[in-house]
Structures are given as structure tokens and as C-alpha cells.
Amino acid sequence: MSAHEDALAEYRRRRDFERTAEPGPGPGREGGEPVFVxxxxxxxxxxxDFRLEADGVLKSWAIPKGPSGNPQDRRLAMPTEDHPYEYRDFEGVIAPGEYGAGPVIIWDEGTWHQDRGTSAAEALRRGHLSFTLGGHKLHGGWALTRFREGAEREAWLLTKRDDRHATHGNGTPDPTRARSVRTGRTLRQVAAQAPATPGES
Structure with a gap:
């Protein structure tokens, strides 16, 4: 098994690709600016779900309150399994009964680059990644910092650098009103267009 395939082993294990609309693991890609979604x-x-392309996969964190443009806000970011590069295009409904069942929209996307010389993999191993986003909604400097590891579940913080892209009020997006950067749809609209699940009319 290649390192790329091994990185996606947990992603494959959790999903039935005959039922889920999510993409199966692809070959990844080589070259080009790394993307985020x-x-x-x-x-x-x-x-x-905050995802950064690194080492051919999307390194992923679940952020309950979402990213905030206010540098004073520290957002809990819980690492999840690596996702395939192809997941950056996924918007739709994960079928009931499947892992993570429910609607998904692409809220933001763009490119990113690391602010320091070590590889992203090494920075993540050490527990601190400083980077710059160039998205439609998220811009400027950010950091992911690990604050818990070991016997307890690993946890990180996502913070915004105090730069010209920072906000100083309520920097939290409202997920119920948020719209897809690709299609303009809300979660409710995506859910309403879901195909019938097996056994339903």
C-alpha cells in the first residue's frame, strides 16, 4: 500500500461507496498551488469542515463554531481523517445511515501557502502551522495550533492573524444562512434536492 493509499485508509473504512454520494479515494495530484476548502x-x-491540501490529501478538522476573522477568537478544531483531493468538489447529501449523514455545502475555497520553511507535514507533526489563505471569504494569515494530545483526543485551535483582513466584531458566520460559494445554495436547499434514499418514494 502506498503512503497516499495508507493516508486514506480510515476514509475508506468509514464509507460504503455504493451508498454514499461522497467521492472514493482518487490518485491525488502533483503540482499546482495547494488548495483549501x-x-x-x-x-x-x-x-x-476545514481542509488543507498537503501530501496529496486534504488534511481535515471539524470546527464546531466555524472560522472567525476576529483575532481574539480561538476556534476549537478537532482533527478528522484525511480526505481525498476530490472531496474539495463535494456538495450534496450524505445518505441516511451512512457516516456523517446530512447535507454539505462548499462555503469557501481557494489556495493556501505555508508561511515558514518546513513542510506542512512537519509543521503539523510539531503542532503549529502558520499559513495564508486566498479564498472568496477567508483571506490573510491564520494558524492551527495543537493544544492537546496523548491519551485524550487530539485538539487544535484555529486563529486569525491580526492583519488587514482581520475583523474586530462578530467574526462568526451563521451556518444556517450561509450560502455555497459554488452554487449559492443553503444547507436547507441542498437537503431539499436530495434524491430519495433506497426504499423511499
Whole structure:
């Protein structure tokens, strides 16, 4: 098994690709600016999924309150399994009974680059990644910092750098009113257009 395939083993294990609309693991890609995507996912709990392309996969964190442009806000970011590069295009409904069942929209996307010289993998291993986003909604400097590891579940904080892109009021997006950067749809609109699940009319 290649390192790329091994990185996606947990992603494959959790999903039945004959039932879920999510993409199966692809070959990844080589070259080009690394991308990021932020998806809003109304699963067991409504949350934002923050994903950075690194080492051929999308490194992923679930952010319950979503990213904030206010540098004073520290957003809890819980790491989840690596996702395939192809997941950056996923917007739709994960079928009932499947892992993460519920609607997903693409809230923001763009490119990103690391602010320091080490590889992203090494920075994440050490527990601090400083980076710059160039999205439609998220811009400027950000950081992911690990504050818990070991026996307890690993946890990180996502924070905004105090730069010209920072906000100093309520920097929290409203996920129930948020619209897809690709299609303009809300979560409710995506859910309403879901195909019937097996056994339903």
C-alpha cells in the first residue's frame, strides 16, 4: 500500500461507496498551488469542515463554531481523517445511515501557502502551522495550533492573524444562512434536492 493509499485508509473504512454520494479515494495530484476548502456539514452536529491540501490529501478538522476573522477568537478544531483531493468538489447529501449523514455545502475555497520553511507535514507533526489563505471569504494569515494530545483526543485551535483582513466584531458566520460559494445554495436547499434514499418514494 502506498503512503497516499495508507493516508486514506480510515476514509475508506468509514464509507460504503455504493451508498454514499461522497467521492472514493482518487490518485491525488502533483503540482499546482495547494488548495483549501471549507464545507458546512449538518450531520449529528452542525459544524464546519476545514481542509488543507498537503501530501496529496486534504488534511481535515471539524470546527464546531466555524472560522472567525476576529483575532481574539480561538476556534476549537478537532482533527478528522484525511480526505481525498476530490472531496474539495463535494456538495450534496450524505445518505441516511451512512457516516456523517446530512447535507454539505462548499462555503469557501481557494489556495493556501505555508508561511515558514518546513513542510506542512512537519509543521503539523510539531503542532503549529502558520499559513495564508486566498479564498472568496477567508483571506490573510491564520494558524492551527495543537493544544492537546496523548491519551485524550487530539485538539487544535484555529486563529486569525491580526492583519488587514482581520475583523474586530462578530467574526462568526451563521451556518444556517450561509450560502455555497459554488452554487449559492443553503444547507436547507441542498437537503431539499436530495434524491430519495433506497426504499423511499
Amino acid at each position: 471549507v464545507q458546512i456539514h449538518d450531520a449529528t452536529r452542525l459544524h464546519f
